[in-house]
Amino acid sequence: MAPSTVKTATGILSLLHLASAAAVPSHLESARADCASVPAASKYPTWSQLPLQTTLPDPFLPLAYTTTDNAGGSANFAQDVMTGKGKNRIQTPEEWYSCRQPEIIQMLQEYQYGYYPDHSLETVKATRSGNTVNIEVTAGGKTGRFSATLSLPSGASSAKPAPVVINIGGMNNQPYLRAGIAIVGFDYTRVASDSNAKTGAFFDIYSGRDIGSLAAWAWGFHRTLDALNATVPEIDPNRVGVTGCSRLGKGALAAGLLDKRITLTMPMSSGVQGLGPYRYHGLSGQDETLENSKQGAPWWSDNTLGTFMNHAENLPYDAHTIAAALAPRALVIDQGTGDQFTNSKGIAVIVYPAAKAVYEFLGVGNKIAMSVRSGGHCDMSGFDSVLPFVTHILQNATLTKNYDDLGTYGSPMKTAFPWATAVPKAN
Ligand SMILES: *[C@@H]1O[C@H](CO)[C@@H](O)[C@H](O)[C@H]1NC(C)=O
Ligand SMILES: *[C@@H]1O[C@H](CO)[C@@H](O)[C@H](O)[C@H]1NC(C)=O
Secondary structure, eight states: OOGGGOOOSSHHHHHHHHHHHTTSOTTSOOOOTTSOOOOOTTOSOOGGGSOOOSSOOOTTSOGGGTSGGGGTTOTTHHHHHHTTOOSSOOOSHHHIIIIIHHHHHHHHIIIIIOOOOOGGGOEEEEEEETTEEEEEEEETTEEEEEEEEEEOOTTOOSSSOEEEEEESSOOOOHHHHHTTOEEEEEOHHHHSOSSTTOOSHHHHHHTTSOOOHHHHHHHHHHHHHHHHHHHOTTEEEEEEEEEEETHHHHHHHHHHHTOTTOOEEEEESOOBTTTBOSTTTTSSSSOOOHHHHHHHOGGGSOHHHHTTTTOGGGOSOOHHHHHHTTTTSEEEEEEETTOTTTTHHHIIIIIHHHHHHHHHHTTOGGGEEEEEESSOTTOTHHHHHHHHHHHHHHHOOOOOSOTTOOGGGOSOOGGGOGGGGGOOOOO
């Protein structure tokens, strides 16, 4: 069931739901009134109010029951929280979609991405000239402009529109076009600079806000989709993948998270602030961490993430939480075994199975896939490796590949997510 169709228990709750909905961006859902309370922006617990969790946090435990205020003097609080013994865990898929999923999406904007702008206040104008779509977004009297480039598969028409993969940074288009999938790209540096300069179409409108470039690039994906929907009838706007590699894979993940129109999220070699775990970061080669990523490229995320430097194990979430919040929509994760930068092993043996436990709880275990391939960081072969899953999701092709095969990494490292032995039983 799509989260947007979840019904509240009573009419009164529905009214409260509508009333509180005004406070959040129009395309995101607010939590239901009987959910655990969610803090207002900038009133979230600080690192020192959160327990030190050396294993991946329990995705079923609401934030309100994760703070040390709930410890009640118990020395075992952190251990209980890590092992799925925390109080008031989410019990049903309905509760996940009504309460926990919107809470996670809000929490990630507070702690990591910065608050995504309210799309209902934006006007998008798009014009098409051949294979170029010019996009102009206006909000609050300010305008930002960028353009996207189309590659359409042969045979795509308004009568037979093709699914699309929106890509930043480049990919090998040919196998996708041959499969009947359109590829659309945009110059991400025109949307938001990959630097502290904070320039580009996004910051032409939203200058001065504490929003990282990952969320700004996500906005570029979303406004591109608006423009495709308005001007390119050869593309089906209801079958949409988003992808990019490395820092752009972190951006593609944010794009999938922050807009429920995205059917399939495809982060490639994404690393920390993508699907690389903050915990267990040293499992493969060069060690990308919260600290060195925040130091090297502070503009990717908001300032709040910086307050967790040297306290990453106090974060109440990890990469698996981000992945789980995409469900029931599809996710395929690509990592190369020769990639010494982005902790491929950690993503394969920890993040993927931990997120899959949530997908399975929700009854959509077949919507998440792990592509472990040979080759290095951002090797173009990754796009071939995920293609069977992409055609499965976007074109209903029969799945021909086993994406639970973690190759030389072997099997999941279950000690990293001990709560998974106590996943609530959905009725
Ligand atoms: C496309 O535009 C139509 C008309 O504004 C709207 O109803 C529909 O939801 C849009 N679809 C997507 C995928 O944005
Ligand atoms: C998808 O494929 C299955 C079997 O391969 C078929 O039963 C089903 O109707 C298809 N769905 C769509 C939407 O085409």
